[in-house]
């Protein structure tokens with residue numbers, strides 16, 4: 001094992017978005033990093049048709065900035081989304097800006113491209129070695145020992161490291177191994193809803209078929225469609241719905257009827273044939289939320305990204321929170337001079353509660369996106385938020401703004417919303433009382 005302050009051997013299990021980013025940060029500090037990734041090198045694969053895009057916001061951007069990748073990913077290849085565009089059944093549109101005061105936007109970035117850029121960046125460090133087709137099958141986390149299946153040869157390989165970083169996603173093997181340990185708590189929840197990816201082509205003149213600077217939503221109560229713009233002027237969208245709704249969409253006719261009734265404007269943009277082809281290409285995917293604690297084992301292993309806190313995608317914070325994990329880990333490495341025992345325990349202390357908070361917020365936002373956004377009370381609340389945020393932007397920070405455009409802890413974001421709700425409730429009560437008094441006093445006077 002390396003001594004405190006010495007350059008250590010870091011094994012990163014999973015070369016997805018968060019694993020590749022972590023490699024850059026640790027290599028930048030001079031540590032020797034090996035990424036073990038189950039899949040083959042995505043940079044060698046041909047892209048499979050349409051590719052899912054992700055919304056990148058402040059927390060993620062800050063991490064990319066620290067390794068010099070913000071410009072290429074955001075300014076050169078990101079598509080700015082300045083707010084939600086709500087589509088009702090009659091095709092009427094309503095834009096709700098994310099930040100009407102400072103005009104911040106979130107950026108739609110192609111997931112594959114992002115992963116390619118991060119792997120390329122990691123590989124540029126001489127300290128980094130990339131091992132693809134390696135599946136972690138077992139590990140002794142306390143002693144830094146791992147067993148990988150080489151999926152090319154079918155053989156098992158042993159490896160050792162001073163620190164094992166579990167960045168192996170929602171169904172993490174590292175996390176499963178941690179569950180054998182006493183006092184490790186883990187809860188997983190599959191929501192009743194799944195999703196199918198549906199893309200919207202560009203127009204004949206190669207322009208966007210809808211506004212290219214919005215995240216489009218078709219809220220329909222218990223289900224919804226969303227759509228994010230791509231650099232090539234197409235949109236990648238998802239139908240999110242309960243599985244019992246998907247059960248009723250087993251034939252092309254049923255599907256077209258469903259879209260004609262609920263998303264007629266979209267149907268026109270996609271076309272029946274393309275809709276049917278895309279929809280039946282894959283089974284609806286599940287959505288899982290994971291809360292676990294602690295995130296670390298002594299000074300030898302730690303979970304980051306979805307492995308630590310997979311969440312439903314409705315706050316668009318899964319990757320952003322995972323990127324922020326790495327930023328926090330790096331800040332702690334600086335603070336404790338790479339003393340893993342201190343770094344990892346502090347990381348758990350800071351991030352577990354954060355992970356749980358954003359998982360809860362993500363669940364709440366599903367309700368907001370598919371249902372609440374259509375309600376007058378919600379729109380009125382947004383209106384009040386907008387006025388107060390315009391008047392006192394440093395004190396009145398709306399929840400969505402705080403999550404997407406600051407690095408305020410998620411718990412603080414929730415606390416802000418709670419006191420704001422209280423203030424607004426009290427104000428409405430006082431206003432009601434005042435109106436009552438103004439109307440009632442003259443009546444009482446007349447009566448006397």
Ligand SMILES: Cc1cc2nc3c(=O)[nH]c(=O)nc-3n(C[C@H](O)[C@H](O)[C@H](O)COP(=O)(O)OP(=O)(O)OC[C@H]3O[C@@H](n4cnc5c(N)ncnc54)[C@H](O)[C@@H]3O)c2cc1C
Nearest residue numbers: 014016017018038055136168169305306313316318319320
């Ligand atoms: C529909 C949808 C939309 C989303 N939209 C957004 C969004 O807009 N914004 C946002 O911030 N987040 C979004 N997310 C969440 C985001 O995709 C994840 O949070 C992010 O991909 C997590 O990155 P990760 O590196 O932790 O995990 P992953 O991206 O899952 O990578 C894990 C890697 O580990 C590898 N692996 C797995 N098991 C092993 C093993 N045993 N051995 C070795 N390697 C292994 C996998 O092959 C994979 O490459 C969305 C998620 C979904 C499902």
